[in-house]
Amino acid sequence: xxxxxxxxxxxxxxxxxxxxxxxxxxxxxxxxxxxxxxxxxxxxxxxxxxxxxxxxxxxxxxxxxxxxxxxxxxxxxxxxxxxxxxxxxxxxxxxxxxxxxxxxxxxxxxxxxxxxxxxxxxxxxxxxxxxxxxxxxxxxxxxxxxxxxxxxxxxxxxxxxxxxxxxxxxxxxx
Numbered sequence: 603x604x605x606x607x608x609x610x611x612x613x614x615x616x617x618x619x620x621x622x623x624x625x626x627x628x629x630x631x632x633x634x635x636x637x638x639x640x641x642x643x644x645x646x647x648x649x650x651x652x653x654x655x656x657x658x659x660x661x662x663x664x665x666x667x668x669x670x671x672x673x674x675x676x677x678x679x680x681x682x683x684x685x686x687x688x689x690x691x692x693x694x695x696x697x698x699x700x701x702x703x704x705x706x707x708x709x710x711x712x713x714x715x716x717x718x719x720x721x722x723x724x725x726x727x728x729x730x731x732x733x734x735x736x737x738x739x740x741x742x743x744x745x746x747x748x749x750x751x752x753x754x755x756x757x758x759x760x761x762x763x764x765x766x767x768x769x770x771x772x773x774x775x776x
Contacts, residue, residue: 629714632773640770647753647762654754660762681763688745688764689721692771695741696723703733720774742772 648660697707705727713719729737745768753761 624714626715629718633718636770636773638770639773640766643769644762644766647750647765648759650750651753651757651759651762655757657757657759660759680760684760684764685767688767688771691745692741692768693721693723695744696737696775699737699740700725700727703727703729703737705729738775739772742769742775 652658652660693709697709700707700723705725707723707725709721709723711719711721746765749761749765749768752758753765
């Protein structure tokens with residue numbers, strides 16, 4: 603192979619397959635799909651928990667008269683905290699995968715169309731298709747593979763919430 607053939611092959615390998623752009627319809631669509639993903643994932647994680655532990659309490663969603671407003675407020679606060687708290691390990695998984703393939707990750711937050719918040723891990727490095735798939739799916743796989751056994755062994759049903767938020771939030775990654 604001559605040097606000019608090598609340069610031509612390199613240029614062919616550097617062809618941009620697609621360019622991603624954010625649009626209002628896409629943001630709305632991802633939000634709806636992500637919400638469904640969270641609900642389906644939460645149901646799946648709780649069903650798995652019930653199947654392994656036999657704990658029927660996870661299937662009962664009822665407030666008793668002795669449950670005060672503060673308990674509901676505290677529960678909602680914890681759910682919100684867990685929901686936002688999963689963002690950091692999710693993006694960190696992307697960043698670690700980027701770094702594993704020789705990239706230098708940058709992290710950030712944004713708001714699309716003044717309504718929809720998002721977080722990201724990015725880099726200027728170009729990756730092969732398979733490397734990109736690993737980077738994109740790393741948070742979904744790693745956090746699920748680590749989180750589900752922890753949830754089951756320690757019988758922490760509350761861990762289903764961040765696991766479901768991570769799965770629903772991986773819509774853009776998938």
